[in-house]
Amino acid sequence: MWLLVRTSGCTNGGYLSRLRLTQARGLSQGLRLTLSAVPRRRSGASSSLHPAARPLTSVLPRSSLSILCLHTFESTARARAVTRTPVAFASSSAASSSSPATQPDTDRDQTPTTVPLEDVKRIVGLAHPERWRLAAAFGFLTVSSAVTMSAPFLLGKVIDTIYTTGTDTEAMTASLTSLCIMLTGAFLCGGAANAARVYLMQLSGQRIVSNLRTSVFSSILRQEVAFFDRNRTGELINRLSADTAVVGRSITDNLSDGLRAVAQAAAGVSMMFYVSPSLASFVLMIVPPLAGLAVIYGRYLRSISKRTQDALAQATELAEERISNLRTVRAFGKELSEVSTYAEKTDQVLRLAKKEAFLRAGFFGVTGLSGNIMILSVLYKGGLLMASHHMTVGELSAFLMYTFWVGISIAGLSSFYSELMKGFGAGTRLWELLDRKPEFPLNEGLVLPADQLKGELQFSDVSFAYPTRKEAPIFQNLSLLVPAGTIMAVVGSSGSGKSTLVSLLLRLYDSDGGIITIDGHDIRDLNPYWLRRHIGTVSQEPVLFSCSIRDNIAYGADFPEAVATEDIYSAARDANAYDFVQAFPDGFDTIVGEKGVLLSGGQKQRIAIARALLKNPKILLLDEATSALDSENEFLVQEALERLMEGRTVMIIAHRLSTIKNANAVAVLDQRRVAECGQHTELLGNRQGLFRKLMEKQTFLQEEQTQAMR
Numbered sequence: 001m002w003l004l005v006r007t008s009g010c011t012n013g014g015y016l017s018r019l020r021l022t023q024a025r026g027l028s029q030g031l032r033l034t035l036s037a038v039p040r041r042r043s044g045a046s047s048s049l050h051p052a053a054r055p056l057t058s059v060l061p062r063s064s065l066s067i068l069c070l071h072t073f074e075s076t077a078r079a080r081a082v083t084r085t086p087v088a089f090a091s092s093s094a095a096s097s098s099s100p101a102t103q104p105d106t107d108r109d110q111t112p113t114t115v116p117l118e119d120v121k122r123i124v125g126l127a128h129p130e131r132w133r134l135a136a137a138f139g140f141l142t143v144s145s146a147v148t149m150s151a152p153f154l155l156g157k158v159i160d161t162i163y164t165t166g167t168d169t170e171a172m173t174a175s176l177t178s179l180c181i182m183l184t185g186a187f188l189c190g191g192a193a194n195a196a197r198v199y200l201m202q203l204s205g206q207r208i209v210s211n212l213r214t215s216v217f218s219s220i221l222r223q224e225v226a227f228f229d230r231n232r233t234g235e236l237i238n239r240l241s242a243d244t245a246v247v248g249r250s251i252t253d254n255l256s257d258g259l260r261a262v263a264q265a266a267a268g269v270s271m272m273f274y275v276s277p278s279l280a281s282f283v284l285m286i287v288p289p290l291a292g293l294a295v296i297y298g299r300y301l302r303s304i305s306k307r308t309q310d311a312l313a314q315a316t317e318l319a320e321e322r323i324s325n326l327r328t329v330r331a332f333g334k335e336l337s338e339v340s341t342y343a344e345k346t347d348q349v350l351r352l353a354k355k356e357a358f359l360r361a362g363f364f365g366v367t368g369l370s371g372n373i374m375i376l377s378v379l380y381k382g383g384l385l386m387a388s389h390h391m392t393v394g395e396l397s398a399f400l401m402y403t404f405w406v407g408i409s410i411a412g413l414s415s416f417y418s419e420l421m422k423g424f425g426a427g428t429r430l431w432e433l434l435d436r437k438p439e440f441p442l443n444e445g446l447v448l449p450a451d452q453l454k455g456e457l458q459f460s461d462v463s464f465a466y467p468t469r470k471e472a473p474i475f476q477n478l479s480l481l482v483p484a485g486t487i488m489a490v491v492g493s494s495g496s497g498k499s500t501l502v503s504l505l506l507r508l509y510d511s512d513g514g515i516i517t518i519d520g521h522d523i524r525d526l527n528p529y530w531l532r533r534h535i536g537t538v539s540q541e542p543v544l545f546s547c548s549i550r551d552n553i554a555y556g557a558d559f560p561e562a563v564a565t566e567d568i569y570s571a572a573r574d575a576n577a578y579d580f581v582q583a584f585p586d587g588f589d590t591i592v593g594e595k596g597v598l599l600s601g602g603q604k605q606r607i608a609i610a611r612a613l614l615k616n617p618k619i620l621l622l623d624e625a626t627s628a629l630d631s632e633n634e635f636l637v638q639e640a641l642e643r644l645m646e647g648r649t650v651m652i653i654a655h656r657l658s659t660i661k662n663a664n665a666v667a668v669l670d671q672r673r674v675a676e677c678g679q680h681t682e683l684l685g686n687r688q689g690l691f692r693k694l695m696e697k698q699t700f701l702q703e704e705q706t707q708a709m710r
């Protein structure tokens, strides 16, 4: 666990001046130091780790919460709408807010029915840093609820004043005026308190979510690569965006709405008994059976709603995949068939949505009707009580208003429980992610002085199978030595494990057996940050980020924001990228598009080479581009690569004869090991050798291609 620290502003003399804890509130796991202000002179600094980074056992306070177990009797979305819009029993405002298309993704996730106490404590612990703001919000909540619940009683008094003062107009005016002034004052206080409550709750919620998101993102980025082989990106993004929001909402908005609903329901029922015990007893006889029916119906409605959302999720998944791979869809001319596949999925959603709409219509029709019947019953019974002088008109009016409020509050309670449970469900998924310890730590281990690094690489008896395919070993007792400062070309048929060799060196995966060393040090003993800091990579399909060319090149440096423009230009020149970049209207500020889609293959390669040059690593792992670069591009890339390789230990996955010829040695991968290793000419001399066969095959293929072109 790491403490995230951020520099507090500009520094002087090339040193980080003040380090300030900014995220300690609720932030459990930071990834690394975020250095926001580092002077340019430090652009060549060797380590990305600051001594101030230190392990932190726990920053999350624990406290407890007891859960209110309440039943839910209508859909969450509808209930949420009702709690925020004080229109009780209004059937006309049926569930427009519950359209499946607007539901957050997590709504389709399982909502738990029971929650371990530990999870409850943890979720409450998230709110701990916000406790003062939340306490103030609850204070304002109490004020606004008190005003709301005293309003019907006082309004009843106003009505009674109007009706009972008789012909004494002056007395009536005086008492009416003073009552109205008092009420206006109370309403103003109530309004202001409510506004303050909402503001404080929203602010706390956003702060909790923001801290939680940083922690989750940090936790995701710390995981080993095999974790990403097993987990879908969309699923992780969902945790980061939707689940964090659900957790934040459930401990701020939802808790405050829930508490308000409990307080108002309790106060409302008490006031109903205070105003007229006999009418209150009559109402309480009608409500429980109606509520019971609504609970059963509501549950059924929710299960249909969930099926609709599952179907929608499938349609969305399909759309997402096809849109992000539009080039492939277009290349195969599959637009129309994809549209019809998507239409089938949306038809399925529509069928379920129709059923849901029908049930929902019935539900809201019936709840609206029962609400109105209840009001009518109150009026009827109240009218009789008035006729027998057991009740005044003001009391009846106040009673009716309390009935409304109690109705609204009960509707609010229904959402409170389900939202709370949803929050716990989302929380549990987040804890899994936050607590997951990566199989190997990111930032522990040996850090060697950079100037002592020679760059000798050695694989000794290495065995490896990918964690997701343990039954299919890629290497068995593979051994290979790459002396410091030499170029080793790696060749082999497709799938022989050339890229896997690179992944193992970068420690994206750990070998199952044997040992990989750099200058005699087992890479498992070395600090992975330090290790990767000294290894540069340029892959066949280099990945650029959707930002400017300048930022993409600067990404190679320890402190990208501190890289001097001249350093970027010089790296670009050495990578043969400067001229084409300057030819763009926006030069180095040109945005490269998603994954660098706005650049050609050769241009991307050269930007990636410039990025690697800026990193200035001792060891280089290259995957030569096989994609058809035109001869000019190929020459420029090749020249840039040669410049990049100078004075470094290089392992290059070679696809060109020229590269193989220029390498100090060639390793041929076959049958899960290095089958042959030696100089190019030496290996070619062995007529029965694998390398010779591979080369003949390549020559043969080239000849075939040449004939085909003729």
Ligand SMILES: Nc1ncnc2c1ncn2[C@@H]1O[C@H](COP(=O)(O)OP(=O)(O)OP(=O)(O)O)[C@@H](O)[C@H]1O
Pocket: 229, 466, 468, 469, 474, 492, 493, 494, 495, 496, 497, 498, 499, 500, 501
């Ligand atoms: N993340 C992964 N999980 C499981 N298996 C994988 C993974 N990556 C690669 N493989 C498998 O490992 C084997 C070696 O793959 P690798 O990419 O190292 O081969 P290669 O020699 O670089 O191939 P090519 O020349 O086609 O790029 C292949 O059978 C491949 O299917």
